[in-house]
Amino acid sequence: MQLIKKTFVMPRIIYLFISIIIISFLFTNLPSSAVEVSNIEFIGEATLPKGLIFKKTEVGGLSGITYDAKNNLYYAISDDRGQKAAARFYTLKIDLSKGSLKKSGVIPVDVTTLLNENDQTFRPSETDTEGIALTNKSTVFISSEGDSTKLINPFIKEFSLSSGKEITTLSIPNKFLPDKTGKQGIRNNLAFESLTITPDKKNLYTATENALIQDGVAAKPNIGSPCRILQYNLLNGQPEKEFLYQTEPVSPFLNLTGKFASGLPDLLALDNQGHFLSLERSFTGLGFAISLFQVSLEQADDIHHIDSLLAIDSKNIKPVQKKLLLDLRTLDVLLDNIEGLTLGPKLPDGQQSLILVSDNNFNSLQRTQILAFKMKIETPLFRLLRRLLPNLNR
Numbered sequence: 001m002q003l004i005k006k007t008f009v010m011p012r013i014i015y016l017f018i019s020i021i022i023i024s025f026l027f028t029n030l031p032s033s034a035v036e037v038s039n040i041e042f043i044g045e046a047t048l049p050k051g052l053i054f055k056k057t058e059v060g061g062l063s064g065i066t067y068d069a070k071n072n073l074y075y076a077i078s079d080d081r082g083q084k085a086a087a088r089f090y091t092l093k094i095d096l097s098k099g100s101l102k103k104s105g106v107i108p109v110d111v112t113t114l115l116n117e118n119d120q121t122f123r124p125s126e127t128d129t130e131g132i133a134l135t136n137k138s139t140v141f142i143s144s145e146g147d148s149t150k151l152i153n154p155f156i157k158e159f160s161l162s163s164g165k166e167i168t169t170l171s172i173p174n175k176f177l178p179d180k181t182g183k184q185g186i187r188n189n190l191a192f193e194s195l196t197i198t199p200d201k202k203n204l205y206t207a208t209e210n211a212l213i214q215d216g217v218a219a220k221p222n223i224g225s226p227c228r229i230l231q232y233n234l235l236n237g238q239p240e241k242e243f244l245y246q247t248e249p250v251s252p253f254l255n256l257t258g259k260f261a262s263g264l265p266d267l268l269a270l271d272n273q274g275h276f277l278s279l280e281r282s283f284t285g286l287g288f289a290i291s292l293f294q295v296s297l298e299q300a301d302d303i304h305h306i307d308s309l310l311a312i313d314s315k316n317i318k319p320v321q322k323k324l325l326l327d328l329r330t331l332d333v334l335l336d337n338i339e340g341l342t343l344g345p346k347l348p349d350g351q352q353s354l355i356l357v358s359d360n361n362f363n364s365l366q367r368t369q370i371l372a373f374k375m376k377i378e379t380p381l382f383r384l385l386r387r388l389l390p391n392l393n394r
Contacts, residue, residue, distance in 0.1 A: 035270050035271050035275060035377050037277070037375055038377070039376040040325055040326045040374070041373060042331050042373055043372045044102060045103070045333055045369065045370065046103050046104065046369075046372075047103070047368060048108075050360075050367065052368075054108045055110075059108055060078065060360050060368055061078040061079040061361065062076045062090070062340065062358065062359055063078070063079040063129070063339045064132040064195060065077075065092075065340040065342045065355060065357045066133050066134040067344050067345075067355070069345065073092065073093060074091070074344075075091055076092055076132070076357060077129050077132040077142055078129065079129055079130050081126075081127060082125060083124060084362060085113075086121035087129050088114060088164075089114070089140070090111050090112075091109050091112070093109055094344065094372070096345060097348070099347045099349060099374075101371075114159055115159075115163070115165045116166050119165065125147065125150070126152065128144050128145040128146060129143070130143055130144065130192060131143035131194050131340075133197045135201060136201045139158050139159060139160055139167060140158070140159055141159075141197070141204060143156045143194070144156075144192070145190075145191035146191060148191075149188050151180065153172065155170075155172065156170040156192065156195070156206060156232075157170070168237065170232055171238065176212065176230075184307075186213075190208065192207070192208065193207075193339065194206050194207045194209075194265060194279075195266075195267075198269045199269065201234060203231055203234060203269075205229055205232070205267055206229075207229040207230065208228050209263035209265060210227060210263045211227060211309075214310055215308065215309040221250070221252050222249045226309060227244075227263070229244075229267070230242050239304070241304050242302065243300045243302065245322075247280055250262045250289055251284075253284055260282075263281065263282075267279075270294075270377070273298070274296060274298055275297075277325070278294075279356070281337065281339060283337070289328075290329070290356075291324060291326065292325045292328070293324055293325060294325050295320050295321065295323075296320060296321045297320055298321070299318055299321060301318045335369075336360065337359045337366060339357070340356065341354065341357075344372070347374055349374075351375065352374070353373065353375070354372070356372075356373070357371075
């Protein structure tokens with residue numbers, strides 16, 4: 001009798017394992033298998049000393065950051081246009097080993113000067129480097145906004161991580177390039193701030209911080225701006241698709257200065273299926289408004305064949321989907337000009353870390369601020385199991 005019972009018990013266990021394997025396979029291979037950020041928790045802040053001089057350069061203007069998991073290091077690009085020193089990126093150590101970021105937890109350990117294809121430094125005002133993304137080939141891609149007032153084109157170039165030498169340049173579609181008429185292309189200082197590469201290293205994404213001139217208005221108080229996300233295939237180095245990203249309208253509060261700026265300074269790929277974190281940053285005259293969104297390209301229309309959104313009826317274009325994850329104004333933190341974000345290492349409790357960095361504009365009234373967060377990221381399989389087994393997290 002015991003033998004008969006065992007014979008019936010074993011197949012049930014086998015069936016359970018087979019079911020889990022099938023479900024896992026389906027959910028990791030379906031296009032809709034999006035990861036989902038279910039919670040973000042603030043775990044600390046650090047600031048670098050004002051006017052910090054490191055290896056004969058002033059550390060500042062940190063506009064983008066990327067994480068090197070192999071060496072547990074971060075690379076942060078400076079947007080100095082060659083006024084303080086030549087175009088460069090910094091290597092940082094950020095200590096999250098205790099599950100939080102302490103005030104003294106960030107230190108620079110190296111600086112790498114960028115060299116052009118002729119092994120020379122870039123000339124002053126030739127670059128406005130804003131975004132940085134690490135490859136799996138010991139290189140980084142770096143984006144520059146250029147200068148539309150001087151008809152200096154934006155660029156996305158690959159550089160050696162060790163020497164800083166330029167390796168390749170990605171072609172930029174003509175619609176993004178400024179021209180003499182001033183009727184097309186990027187707006188000055190509102191171009192390729194963002195840069196991110198998918199985990200499988202097959203695709204690179206950047207986005208305009210505000211609308212192209214021929215696409216719509218720049219952001220104004222209570223009015224958002226239609227940005228373009230640009231997708232590259234890194235296997236052939238060619239631009240493939242473009243997507244419409246609408247920034248949120250921001251209401252200034254007690255804007256005594258009359259100054260206002262708002263846009264999309266960074267993107268971060270969460271998976272290989274077109275799901276990202278996006279960072280929206282606004283200066284409202286009385287401090288900064290910073291928001292994190294989860295973004296999906298799944299239902300968005302490819303608009304790479306449309307040269308001007310103003311020339312068509314763009315109401316029928318499906319933009320990327322966005323979900324607000326965190327308004328940083330709800331934190332008990334005095335926010336600075338946050339422009340870059342990257343995933344960091346797994347924390348001691350197994351959760352994913354997230355790092356944000358600010359561009360101090362080399363302004364004595366601003367700070368180079370690093371913010372750390374703990375993110376709970378769920379896969380589709382885990383979400384399914386949590387629905388089937390409600391006590392999974394308890």
